[in-house]
Amino acid sequence: MTAGGMIDFDHLEKYVVGDDMLRDEILEIFSEQVCLLLEKFDVFQTDEAWKNTAHTLKGAARGVGAWSLGKICEEAENMIGAAPGKQEARATLLVSLRVMASDAIDEAKRFRLAAAI
Helix, strand or coil: CCCCCCCCHHHHHHHHCCCHHHHHHHHHHHHHHHHHHHHHCCCCCCHHHHHHHHHHHHHHHHHHCCHHHHHHHHHHHCCCCCCCCHHHHHHHHHHHHHHHHHHHHHHHHHHHHHHHC
């Protein structure tokens, strides 16, 4: 993982074992899945839908070594139940989550492009 990087490419390498095509495919699937899941996230989702979206995104993030994104998704998973200001708390977290997700997608794209050269 590069300093300040969003994705731990050493972690990912443990699974692809030098297969650049597999690595690129995993990063592309990750990016597509993250985009789809971000479209689903809504502060007014039912608790079950919110938790499922956060959980699925957490798994995708951890699968490629996007540890910070996975951690914030874990926080999101717990934003369920009857809590005062829940939607506001979700909205605040969702802003950070979207920024991290966008950064991870951008990093995956930059890595794939640099590897193609």
